[in-house]
Amino acid sequence: MRARPGLSSRLARWLYSLAIYLLSPLIWWRVWREWAPTHPRLERLGLIRASGDRPRLWLHAASVGEVVTATSLIRALLDDHPDHDLVVTTMTATGAERVRQTFGDRVSHHFLPLDFPGSARRFIARLNPRLAIITETELWPNLLATCRRRNVPVVVANGRLSAGAFRLYQRFGALSRGMLETISWIGAKSPVDAERFISLGAPAARVAMTGALKFDLDVDDATRQASRRLRASWGGRPVWIAGSTHPGEDEQVLAAHAALRRHIPDALLILVPRHPQRFDEVYARCLDAGEQVLRLSAKPTLTDATTLLLGDTMGDLMRLYGCADVAFVGGSLTPIGGHNLLEPAALGVAVVSGPHLDNLREIADTLAQSDARIEVGDGRSLGEILVALLGDDERRHALGEAGRAVVAANRGALARTREQVAALLNDS
Numbered sequence: 516m517r518a519r520p521g522l523s524s525r526l527a528r529w530l531y532s533l534a535i536y537l538l539s540p541l542i543w544w545r546v547w548r549e550w551a552p553t554h555p556r557l558e559r560l561g562l563i564r565a566s567g568d569r570p571r572l573w574l575h576a577a578s579v580g581e582v583v584t585a586t587s588l589i590r591a592l593l594d595d596h597p598d599h600d601l602v603v604t605t606m607t608a609t610g611a612e613r614v615r616q617t618f619g620d621r622v623s624h625h626f627l628p629l630d631f632p633g634s635a636r637r638f639i640a641r642l643n644p645r646l647a648i649i650t651e652t653e654l655w656p657n658l659l660a661t662c663r664r665r666n667v668p669v670v671v672a673n674g675r676l677s678a679g680a681f682r683l684y685q686r687f688g689a690l691s692r693g694m695l696e697t698i699s700w701i702g703a704k705s706p707v708d709a710e711r712f713i714s715l716g717a718p719a720a721r722v723a724m725t726g727a728l729k730f731d732l733d734v735d736d737a738t739r740q741a742s743r744r745l746r747a748s749w750g751g752r753p754v755w756i757a758g759s760t761h762p763g764e765d766e767q768v769l770a771a772h773a774a775l776r777r778h779i780p781d782a783l784l785i786l787v788p789r790h791p792q793r794f795d796e797v798y799a800r801c802l803d804a805g806e807q808v809l810r811l812s813a814k815p816t817l818t819d820a821t822t823l824l825l826g827d828t829m830g831d832l833m834r835l836y837g838c839a840d841v842a843f844v845g846g847s848l849t850p851i852g853g854h855n856l857l858e859p860a861a862l863g864v865a866v867v868s869g870p871h872l873d874n875l876r877e878i879a880d881t882l883a884q885s886d887a888r889i890e891v892g893d894g895r896s897l898g899e900i901l902v903a904l905l906g907d908d909e910r911r912h913a914l915g916e917a918g919r920a921v922v923a924a925n926r927g928a929l930a931r932t933r934e935q936v937a938a939l940l941n942d943s
Contacts, residue, residue, distance in 0.1 A: 524693025528656045551608045561628040561637030571600045573644035577653045578610040585650045587733045616830040630655040659697050668699040668939045672932045673728040675704045676711040684715050692716030700935045705877040731929035732861045742837025753905045756785040759854040760845035767894030769804045774898030785835050787826035794827040841904050843867045860918030865911045887917035
């Protein structure tokens with residue numbers, strides 16, 4: 516059992532709880548919209564089904580991106596601990612849908628409760644996990660305090676602290692220290708992340724630099740075969756993809772595609788917006804730009820006249836990346852912080868991004884240093900690099916193979932995380 520937090524940490528958590536109670540109308544209004552028909556909203560208050568007789572492991576992945584990152588770990592947990600039930604929680608409905616699509620009934624899913632003290636106590640009491648695994652860094656003081664009281668070991672896998680998050684945690688030093696002192700093990704993505712965790716109060720002996728779980732990306736044969744079949748049905752035309760785009764990027768992507776088609780008229784763009792609520796808006800924008808658009812959700816048959824395929828389904832991004840010759844990864848031409856560069860890299864697809872990559876700076880730099888990523892500043896330069904890459908098979912192939920090699924060379928975070936989970940389960 517972990518030592519009881521000091522008075523300053525307990526006072527900080529009391530003040531934090533008071534603040535979220537005062538803000539509860541706004542908090543509840545926000546989560547009221549984030550629901551799924553299969554999950555009652557009262558899950559947000561910790562009102563879940565009580566656990567059965569089998570022991571349980573609990574993994575939390577906030578949204579779609581975290582679920583994608585944790586997929587290899589979830590599969591490993593299912594293989595390593597078949598005598599345990601695995602429960603995955605998310606904060607968002609899109610994350611819940613990704614869990615359902617990827618794992619079906621192999622795992623159970625609940626929405627994470629709001630971090631009210633009573634909700635946290637009910638959730639942990641009913642779930643009764645032997646071990647909690649938090650991916651990335653979504654740390655909730657009352658949930659962690661409840662895990663400490665019930666002697667539930669907590670692992671942070673793929674732990675990261677951006678510069679902004681680090682400054683925010685520093686402002687609430689006593690609260691941060693109280694949380695981090697309760698965590699059994701932190702697998703940090705980079706040396707910088709590890710130093711930040713320790714600086715905020717995590718015991719150095721419980722922090723390890725594992726690298727990023729994203730490098731342990733598991734691309735199954737079924738996905739690769741589905742990509743090949745889909746691409747073969749389009750003939751030999753050049754194909755590029757813009758994945759996980761945000762407002763402000765779609766316009767630049769469309770401008771780049773128009774510039775590309777002036778040089779390569781039969782080029783096809785696959786455009787995949789990050790958020791499903793934007794699908795209709797982006798479709799209308801593509802039509803306004805003069806593109807001949809088909810929507811993936813309609814299971815279309817592409818013709819020579821089709822210039823753009825809108826990826827308006829969930830869970831198909833990897834399959835679509837596998838269809839492309841070049842992949843632009845969104846969230847990077849606008850200051851979002853970037854999305855997963857390793858998904859196309861693992862498939863051997865040439866990777867292009869914008870400059871705004873704060874969320875994955877170490878990965879971005881590793882790819883760039885290995886000549887496995889090209890950076891562009893705007894839609895005009897994106898169009899220029901597309902013309903260059905799609906007109907140069909040798910250069911494009913070298914870029915894609917360099918990305919594949921980077922992913923292969925940096926695997927290892929998954930193995931270290933599996934070892935720690937097994938060790939903690941043996942000790943509990």
